[in-house]
Amino acid sequence: MLIRRRTFLKTASLAAASLWLPRFLQAHARPGALPVRGKALVVVQLSGGNDGLNTVVPVRNDVYYRERPRIAIKAADALRLTEEAALHPALKGLKGLYDSGDLAILHNVGYPNPDRSHFRSMDIWHSASPAHEYWHTGWIGRYLDAQCSPQPCLAPAIELGDAVGLALKGQQRKGIALREPAELRAATRSAYFAEYAATGAAHAPAETPIGYLYKTMTDAIASADYIFEKSQVRPSTANYPDTPLGRQFKTVASLLLSDADTVVYYLSLGSFDTHINQPAQHQRLLGQLDAALAAFAADLKANGRWNDTLVMTFSEFGRRVGQNASGGTDHGTANQMFFLGGALRRQGLLNTLPNLTDLDQGDLKFDTDFRQVYATVLERWLEVKHPPILGQAFRLLDFI
Amino acid sequence: MHDSLAQRRLQHLFWRAGFGPASSEWPAWLRRPEEVWWPMLRRLSAQDPGELFVTDDVVRGLFMGVGEFARVEELTPEERRERRAQSRDLLQGLNLLWLEEMTLTPAQLREKVALFWHGHFASRNLNIVFQQDLLHVIRTHALGNFGDLLRAVSKSAAMLAFLNNQQNRKAKPNENFAREVMELFTLGRGHYTEADIKEAARAFTGWGFNAKGEFVFRQNQHDRGVKTVLGHTGRFDGDDVLDILLEQRQTARFIARKMYRFFVNDERVPEERVLGLADRFYDSGYDISLLLDDIFTAEWFYDTENMGNQIKSPVMLWVGLRRALPMTLDDPEAQLLLQRALGQVLFHPPNVAGWPGGRTWIDATTLMLRLRLPHILAAGDAIDLSAADDDDIAMGQGRASRLRRRLTAELHWEPLFEAFARTPDDDLLPALARYLWQTPASDDRLAVVRKHLNATSREQLLQTAALQLMATPEYQLC
Numbered sequence: 001m002l003i004r005r006r007t008f009l010k011t012a013s014l015a016a017a018s019l020w021l022p023r024f025l026q027a028h029a030r031p032g033a034l035p036v037r038g039k040a041l042v043v044v045q046l047s048g049g050n051d052g053l054n055t056v057v058p059v060r061n062d063v064y065y066r067e068r069p070r071i072a073i074k075a076a077d078a079l080r081l082t083e084e085a086a087l088h089p090a091l092k093g094l095k096g097l098y099d100s101g102d103l104a105i106l107h108n109v110g111y112p113n114p115d116r117s118h119f120r121s122m123d124i125w126h127s128a129s130p131a132h133e134y135w136h137t138g139w140i141g142r143y144l145d146a147q148c149s150p151q152p153c154l155a156p157a158i159e160l161g162d163a164v165g166l167a168l169k170g171q172q173r174k175g176i177a178l179r180e181p182a183e184l185r186a187a188t189r190s191a192y193f194a195e196y197a198a199t200g201a202a203h204a205p206a207e208t209p210i211g212y213l214y215k216t217m218t219d220a221i222a223s224a225d226y227i228f229e230k231s232q233v234r235p236s237t238a239n240y241p242d243t244p245l246g247r248q249f250k251t252v253a254s255l256l257l258s259d260a261d262t263v264v265y266y267l268s269l270g271s272f273d274t275h276i277n278q279p280a281q282h283q284r285l286l287g288q289l290d291a292a293l294a295a296f297a298a299d300l301k302a303n304g305r306w307n308d309t310l311v312m313t314f315s316e317f318g319r320r321v322g323q324n325a326s327g328g329t330d331h332g333t334a335n336q337m338f339f340l341g342g343a344l345r346r347q348g349l350l351n352t353l354p355n356l357t358d359l360d361q362g363d364l365k366f367d368t369d370f371r372q373v374y375a376t377v378l379e380r381w382l383e384v385k386h387p388p389i390l391g392q393a394f395r396l397l398d399f400i
Numbered sequence: 401m402h403d404s405l406a407q408r409r410l411q412h413l414f415w416r417a418g419f420g421p422a423s424s425e426w427p428a429w430l431r432r433p434e435e436v437w438w439p440m441l442r443r444l445s446a447q448d449p450g451e452l453f454v455t456d457d458v459v460r461g462l463f464m465g466v467g468e469f470a471r472v473e474e475l476t477p478e479e480r481r482e483r484r485a486q487s488r489d490l491l492q493g494l495n496l497l498w499l500e501e502m503t504l505t506p507a508q509l510r511e512k513v514a515l516f517w518h519g520h521f522a523s524r525n526l527n528i529v530f531q532q533d534l535l536h537v538i539r540t541h542a543l544g545n546f547g548d549l550l551r552a553v554s555k556s557a558a559m560l561a562f563l564n565n566q567q568n569r570k571a572k573p574n575e576n577f578a579r580e581v582m583e584l585f586t587l588g589r590g591h592y593t594e595a596d597i598k599e600a601a602r603a604f605t606g607w608g609f610n611a612k613g614e615f616v617f618r619q620n621q622h623d624r625g626v627k628t629v630l631g632h633t634g635r636f637d638g639d640d641v642l643d644i645l646l647e648q649r650q651t652a653r654f655i656a657r658k659m660y661r662f663f664v665n666d667e668r669v670p671e672e673r674v675l676g677l678a679d680r681f682y683d684s685g686y687d688i689s690l691l692l693d694d695i696f697t698a699e700w701f702y703d704t705e706n707m708g709n710q711i712k713s714p715v716m717l718w719v720g721l722r723r724a725l726p727m728t729l730d731d732p733e734a735q736l737l738l739q740r741a742l743g744q745v746l747f748h749p750p751n752v753a754g755w756p757g758g759r760t761w762i763d764a765t766t767l768m769l770r771l772r773l774p775h776i777l778a779a780g781d782a783i784d785l786s787a788a789d790d791d792d793i794a795m796g797q798g799r800a801s802r803l804r805r806r807l808t809a810e811l812h813w814e815p816l817f818e819a820f821a822r823t824p825d826d827d828l829l830p831a832l833a834r835y836l837w838q839t840p841a842s843d844d845r846l847a848v849v850r851k852h853l854n855a856t857s858r859e860q861l862l863q864t865a866a867l868q869l870m871a872t873p874e875y876q877l878c
Contacts, residue, residue, distance in 0.1 A: 119524070123751050132579065134753035136760055162741060164763045166750070174763040187768050195848045196872060209667070209711050210839060212759055213767065213873035220764035276477055326477040 040256055040263060041381060042296075042311040043140075043167070044289070047270030049118065050315035052335040052364075053354070054282060056105060059086045063356040067322040071278050071329070084353055090286040093294025094338070101347045102297060102306070103340050104399050108354055109373060110334035110366025114317060118273070118331075121316040126166035128371050128390050139374050140264050141170030142389045143382065148173045155223040157264040158255075160248040168266060174216075175266065176223050181251065185228035188221045197221060226260075233258035238299035241291040245269050249296040256305050263382065272315060278328040289313075297340060307342035310381050310400070314370065320362050334366035337373060339399065346399040369394065376400055404834055410437060411838060412707050415878035416663050417441055417696055418508025420720030421835070423815035438696050442689070445510035449539045452501060453532055454493040460529055490528040495739075495746045496732050498535065502719045513692070514542040515715065516662050518746070519754035521553045521585065523562040530558035530613050531747055546655060546686035547646050550585060554642060557609035563752070566608045568601060570623040575601040578641070580752050586645040588654040592630060599627040603636040652682035656691060663695055665706050666758045673700065708838030711761055712878050714742035717770060720878070721870060724836065725816065727777075727809035734805035737783055738773075742766055762876070774870040778863075780808035813863060820862065829853070829865050836866065837874040845872070 058064045059075040060083065078086030079095040087095050097103040113131040115121045127135035137145075144156055149172055157168050157175035168175030178184040200214030236253040240246040245267065252265045269289055274281050293311065300306040318335030334354065354364045375386035375394040387393045410429060414421040418441070421429065432440070475483065502511045517538045525531050534556045541549035553559055560566060565577035578600035582592045606622030609615055617637075627636045632644050645651055656678035660669055681691045695701060712720065718738065729735065739745040743766055744755055769783075776783060783805060823831045829850060833841040849868045854860040869875060 120751055134751055136756040162765075163743065164765050169760065169763065171759075176763070177765040187772060192848070192852045192868065192871070193771065195851070196845065199842070199845045199848060200873070209709055209759070209877060210873060213711070213762065213876055216762055216764055216767050217771070217873055220768050223764060224768075276481070 038259070039308050039381060040265065040310070041377060042252060042265045042267070042309060044293075044311060044313040045165075045266070045268040045270075046272050046285075046289070046313055046315040047118075047122070047268050048273035048315070049121075049317045049319055049331055050272040050335065051274060051278065051282060051329050052107075052315075052318040053321065054278070054329075055088050055091070055286065056081075056107070056336055056353070057086045057088065058084060058353050058356065060084050061353075061356055063321070067356070069323070070327050071323045082349060085349060088282070088286050090283050091290045093290045093297075096294065097297055097340060098348065102342060102344070103338065104344050104347050104350050105336055105338055106350045106368060106373065106397070106399070107336045107352065108334045108364065108367040109314075109337050109370050110317075110364075111369055111371070112366075114333040114363070114366075116317065116331040116333075118316055123166060125314060125316055125370060128374055136166075136169075137171055138165070138167035138169050139389060140168050140266070141166075141174060143170075143264075143378065143384065144168075144173035144175070145170035146384060146389060152219065153261065154219075154226050155260070155262050157266065158227065158252075158262050159266040160251065161266075161268060165266070165268075168264070175264070176220065176227075178224075178227065181224075181228040181231035184224045188224040193217070193221060227255070227262075230255050230258045230260040236299055238295060238302070240295045240299075241288065243288045243292065245288050245292040246295065249292045250299075253296060253299045256300065256309065257303050274319070275324065275328040275330060276326040278323075293340065301342070309341050310343070310377070311338075311340040312373075312377065313338040318364060321356055321359060321364065322362060332363050333360070334364040337370075344399060350397075350399050368397070372397055406434065407834060408707065408838065409434065409702050411835070412702060412878075413437055413441070413696065414508070415716075415720070415838060416512075416701075416710075417692075418512050419502050419716060420723050420878065422723040422726075423819050423835075424726065426815075426819045426835070438693075441509050441696075442693075445507040445543060447507070449507065449510060449536075451532075451536045452494065452497050452539070453536075454490045454497060455529060455532060459490070484526060487526055487528045491531055491747055492733065492736055494528065494532055494535070496735060498746060499715070499719065499735060502715070503722045509692070510539065510542050513688070514539045516659065517542055517549065519662075519749060519757075520658065521559065522749035522752050522754040523558045524748060525558045525562055527558070527561070527613070530556070530561060533613055534558035541688075543689045543692070546681075546688055547642075549688070550646070551639070551642055553585075554581060554638070555607070555615040557613040557615070560607060560609050560615075565604055568605050568607065569621045570602075570605050573598070573601040573605055573623070577601070577607075578604055581642075582645065584753055586651040586654060587648060588650070591648070591650045591654075596629050599629045600641045602627050603629065603641045604638040607638045646686065649678070649682050652686065653678040655686075656681050659691060659695065662757070663692075664701060666710060668705060708840075708874075708877050710878055711758055712876055713755065713757060713761060714739060714744040714766075715746065716878065717742070717773075717876065721773070724870075725866065726812040728812070729807075729809045731805055731808070734783065734807045737805045738807065741769055741783060767873075767876070770876055771871050771873075774867040776807055777809060777811070778867050780806060783807055813859070816866060817859075817862060825855075825858065825861060828861060829869075832862070832865050833869055836869045837872075838878050839874050841874075845874075 053064060054071065054073055057073045057078045059078055059080070065072050073088055075086065077089045079089060079091060080086045081098055094103055111124060111131060115124060115131055124131055126138045128139040129135040140157055144153070147153065148156055155176055159165060159168055159175050159177040161177055161179065164175050164177045197214060197218045200218065204211035204214045206212065206215055231251065231254050234254065234257045236250050236257055238253070240250040248267050255262055269285060272285060297306060300309055314337050315335055317331055317333055319329035319332040321332070324330050351367065358365060371390055372394045375390055376397045377400065378384050378386040378389055379396055380400040407430060411421050505511055521538065523534060534553065537552045537556055538549070541552060560577070563577040563580050564574045568574040568577060575597050579597050582597060582600065583589055602623040602625065606618045608618055622637065624635060626633060629636060629641055629644055630648065634640065653675065657669060657674045660674050660677065677691060677694055680694055681687070684690045700706065718735070736745070743761060749755055820828060820831060829846060830841060833846060849865065852868055854864045
């Protein structure tokens with residue numbers, strides 16, 4: 001049985017904090033209520049443009065084998081899902097999760113007028129803007145804006161890494177980036193900063209730039225403290241692969257098991273930009289992804305949190321159908337997304353495999369807009385209305 | 401002792417029309433009357449800039465064709481990768497060279513305005529030669545005529561390549577270039593139609609560049625037909641379209657508004673004031689220096705709401721810090737990592753719209769790094785980042801290895817000592833605060849700083865006071 005220690009811990013952490021935190025900070029340290037307490041969204045960004053066709057292999061498709069004589073995954077090696085589809089051999093853990101009904105795969109996700117530049121297409125996925133517009137906020141950031149105003153939330157979104165990406169940046173609220181909770185705390189824990197931040201309350205109206213700086217500073221200190229304490233309460237004891245992604249998933253699991261109020265976790269793996277000698281690099285990266293996801297799923301299942309967790313993978317684009325002359329693939333368009341969790345309403349393959357004969361100049365056509373996925377996640381998982389966050393209404397999907 | 405309001409005004413001018421007051425020149429500037437400040441800043445930027453270059457002719461030759469089009473097919477994949485890596489290294493060199501120029505040059509105004517145009521004409525490009533040429537175009541025309549600048553940028557290989565105009569051909573127009581020229585360089589959204597873009601794209605067909613990065617007009621790719629752009633009809637080419645865009649008063653308004661936001665206030669923009677600036681800018685035939693005169697000599701430039709209210713960009717913060725506290729960095733390349741961690745890498749704007757600026761610079765992570773920066777520097781601590789390598793440049797070859805650079809430097813405190821030589825110990829903290837902060841110092845904040853000073857010697861006192869004052873939210877503003 002899951003121990004509900006949240007109330008106790010909140011009291012305990014504030015008591016510990018009050019040993020050195022000034023009063024103003026404590027006021028900020030009180031977590032705000034998000035509508036989805038207990039549920040978490042874990043986004044895994046596959047940076048560089050993952051080759052979707054070699055991830056979920058169309059093993060019965062002649063076009064696939066004709067276009068990729070050097071790099072196609074042999075049907076005999078791939079992990080069979082259906083008559084037509086099989087997973088890359090490195091994805092053994094995902095095969096297990098597919099068999100146990102914990103995995104859903106959505107093919108042909110993209111957007112109109114696809115851009116083949118990494119940073120531009122990633123920008124589009126992060127901001128959820130139409131391809132011809134430049135937005136300065138991200139879809140998760142706007143979710144935070146909507147949920148964490150006027151009352152603040154404590155560490156509602158965490159990016160595991162060096163910097164907060166556009167996805168987690170709202171107009172008023174932004175996620176926080178960390179590599180290790182302890183490292184983040186060491187960076188913020190200073191008597192000077194704490195005392196200094198406390199002077200902010202007296203002078204700085206929140207709507208001014210100086211007020212914004214003080215607010216961000218106090219939030220950073222309080223969040224760092226909160227995340228560190230949470231990470232120590234019930235640290236995961238499961239075995240995770242000794243890779244950066246594996247360690248990051250272990251940190252996420254520790255926070256989830258400790259009932260942290262964080263709703264969104266954001267992780268990245270790369271580089272999937274396999275222009276040259278793709279097979280070895282792709283195998284290595286998919287192997288890392290697979291091992292980390294499998295460990296995470298097993299850990300959360302064993303601890304009763306898998307049903308409250310939704311993992312979603314995406315990449316800024318897929319790759320072209322045909323291989324190139326260097327044993328790799330070049331930038332393409334539509335791609336698949338993976339969804340994992342214990343509460344999926346539909347599992348397995350959610351739609352048809354990519355059509356390899358109906359192409360747009362050698363590239364796959366999309367049939368599902370990625371913003372439909374975001375809309376579905378926002379409505380059905382995070383329980384908020386999506387049009388204010390995405391700027392327009394999208395048709396929802398039914399798998400969550 | 402000088403009058404502290406006058407000092408604040410002078411510093412305001414230096415922060416907005418440059419990269420902040422340099423401690424070494426400060427005592428001399430403080431003695432000058434207000435009426436000479438702006439003319440002197442202008443005069444110091446009057447000469448043509450020398451080109452900042454990291455490539456000699458041999459390297460230039462090597463890189464002609466490293467771009468996505470010319471001759472690239474003749475290279476083996478290994479050669480291509482090698483070129484790319486070399487180009488990236490040289491681009492980093494150019495980045496550091498420009499930072500150095502911003503820090504040291506007396507032509508503060510020109511480099512500051514060039515930084516504005518670098519964000520306005522944002523371009524990412526793998527080719528070092530193209531980037532270097534574009535920077536030179538921007539620095540040459542920074543204070544000149546906007547029409548000249550627009551034409552030169554539009555004909556640069558960096559921009560033509562970045563916005564895909566090399567693929568804009570009669571039979572198959574590519575609208576990217578035409579769209580961005582209207583949306584981001586001249587008119588702004590809402591002042592043209594999709595039909596204008598389609599027609600303008602036809603006019604730009606045939607604009608391209610050769611393997612040397614020189615502009616070429618490929619006649620046989622050009623659509624000679626009649627086009628209608630913004631109500632004008634004719635057999636237009638690209639030059640004609642740029643002329644039509646410059647003829648629109650909206651272009652002057654768009655530029656004047658953007659400059660006002662960059663140089664004066666990025667949150668409160670009085671519409672009447674901007675329209676007034678735009679009218680004079682337009683009537684002058686787009687004289688950038690005249691627009692800058694109008695901005696920097698206006699009394700409203702010094703209004704309370706315009707002073708100490710702008711969040712410094714990472715480049716502003718870092719260059720300004722180096723001007724206040726000169727230093728010799730043991731590893732100058734650590735500055736590249738710093739730019740990345742703070743969210744602004746020169747030559748790597750987030751997209752063609754440039755850096756949005758203002759509050760977007762600040763999140764919990766970047767702010768804490770900004771606040772820790774003076775201490776990191778004083779302690780010689782390392783900043784380390786995973787090399788979340790830029791796929792557009794690394795082409796997937798960069799492993800996600802951790803980059804670790806020590807931000808160690810020999811700090812040259814002498815100019816600051818000298819500038820405050822006659823300030824008594826008791827007054828040193830408020831005097832330093834007046835120099836380092838553009839917002840008035842409140843007593844309770846100074847009391848916190850005072851608590852954390854080391855007063856065992858005059859040197860310690862000044863050093864710890866300066867470092868603590870820079871480790872504050874106030875120092876993020878100018």
